[in-house]
Every structure is written in structure tokens, then in C-alpha cells.
Amino acid sequence: MSEDCIFCKIIAKEIPGDILYEDEQVMAFRDIQPAAPIHILIVPKKHIPSINEVTEEDETLLGHLHIVAKKLAEKEGIAERGYRLVINTGKEGGQIIYHIHLHLMGGKKLITPKHL
Ligand code: 5GP
Numbered sequence: 001m002s003e004d005c006i007f008c009k010i011i012a013k014e015i016p017g018d019i020l021y022e023d024e025q026v027m028a029f030r031d032i033q034p035a036a037p038i039h040i041l042i043v044p045k046k047h048i049p050s051i052n053e054v055t056e057e058d059e060t061l062l063g064h065l066h067i068v069a070k071k072l073a074e075k076e077g078i079a080e081r082g083y084r085l086v087i088n089t090g091k092e093g094g095q096i097i098y099h100i101h102l103h104l105m106g107g108k109k110l111i112t113p114k115h116l
């Protein structure tokens, strides 16, 4: 728990979030400013600022985020059509919230930027 972290506050239920899934390790809630018809954030309960700070100890947790994403994609009915999973890292990676989160986006044909 980091005092000034908005995602820690959602996890602690100090501020509301549109929570879709929760277990001991992670929480998933809808993005407040969706970039696609379905836009869910899968967030570890452990406060890790970014991928730059992960250690070997977090290997299972990072895998678990993806398993939860896969299940939510199925639940939201977009598994077959396809979707995108993204973790932005650092300033040039477009990270705004410094608490790791996996974006699950889908429900429309997503535009792939030219640099990818
Ligand atoms: P980043 O750019 O750090 O990868 O993504 C941060 C995401 O968090 C953005 O898509 C933004 O819309 C979302 N976000 C920011 N503040 C809140 C909030 O208070 N609640 C929710 N549900 N999403 C938020």
C-alpha cells in the first residue's frame, strides 16, 4: 500500500472502482476513461511502481495477471474476436499511474500504431 497511489486506494476500497474480479493477489476494474468498448485494468494488490521494479519474486504474480486477463476476455465475450494486453512502462512508454496494471482492451478492431 502506497499512501498517495490511486490504485492502492481502489484496492483498499477507499475510493470506488467498477470492480469485476478480485482474489488474494489481484483486482480488476474498468478503466475510467475507456480507450475501447471493453477496457479493463488488471492490477496486482502489491504496490509495484512499474515493470522496472519487478523482481524474480514477482514471476508468478505477473503470470497470474495474464491468466485473469484471459478469463475476463472470455467473460466479456471477446476471446474469439481478439483483444490487446498492454503494460505501459515509464514516461516514454506512456505510463501515467505508477502502480503496475495490465490493460485489457477489445470490443472493436484496434488500430495498431505504425511503430509496432
Ligand atoms: P497508464 O497510462 O498508466 O498505463 O494507464 C493508466 C490508466 O488508468 C488510464 O487508462 C486511465 O484512464 C486510468 N485511470 C486513471 N485514474 C483512474 C481511476 O481513478 N479509476 C480508474 N478506474 N481508472 C483510472
Ligand code: ZN
Binding pocket: 001, 002, 005, 006, 007, 008, 009, 046, 047, 048, 098, 099
Ligand atoms: Zn499502488
